[in-house]
Amino acid sequence: MDISMNEYLIKIEKYLKSMSDSERIDIVKEIKSVMLELQNNGVSSEQIIERLGNPKELAKAYLGEAISKNSKFSWRKFGAIFAFCSSFAGISGILLLPFISTLSIALMIGGVITMLGGIVKFIGYLMGYDIAGITMEMGAFTPSPLQFLPISIVIGVLMFWLGKVLWNLTIKYIHVISQKKKTV
Numbered sequence: 001m002d003i004s005m006n007e008y009l010i011k012i013e014k015y016l017k018s019m020s021d022s023e024r025i026d027i028v029k030e031i032k033s034v035m036l037e038l039q040n041n042g043v044s045s046e047q048i049i050e051r052l053g054n055p056k057e058l059a060k061a062y063l064g065e066a067i068s069k070n071s072k073f074s075w076r077k078f079g080a081i082f083a084f085c086s087s088f089a090g091i092s093g094i095l096l097l098p099f100i101s102t103l104s105i106a107l108m109i110g111g112v113i114t115m116l117g118g119i120v121k122f123i124g125y126l127m128g129y130d131i132a133g134i135t136m137e138m139g140a141f142t143p144s145p146l147q148f149l150p151i152s153i154v155i156g157v158l159m160f161w162l163g164k165v166l167w168n169l170t171i172k173y174i175h176v177i178s179q180k181k182k183t184v
Helices: 003-015 021-040 045-052 055-067 075-087 090-126 145-181
Strands: none
Touching (some): 021 045
16 A cells, blocks of 8 residues: 555545544555555555546535434534534534534433423422522423423423424434435
């Protein structure tokens, strides 16, 4: 393997730095294997690099594929989405992906907090306390502590569900973008 192909692999590895070490190593090994196979078939280094295309675009495809493997939330995946946005996704990714992914997390966390607030307010009511810091107003209507629990659960579930929907849309969008770029 010559210097230009090694430099290509180094660039791929650099663009994949937001991935876990094991995933990044596997991808680099896969690309190296393709390079060596093509080289053994008499293809020149320049032709191999030309066939693989821009290392940034190829890394984008692999990163997008890794992110979209499953839609389960993790903080590592959240960080990878921001790396994907800033490095690969273009203007739509720079504007749309951070907004949707951040909003999805805020809605999921807000939904859980809303439900917990309703439970705490209700338990306080059962114990004879009015927890004034936990309140809800909908126009002129302020629910009583007994009404507060079911309302907070419904609103919390809706917020959490909307957050999950936005998270899944984020993953699908990344999958679509990455599939357009993968050439290996």
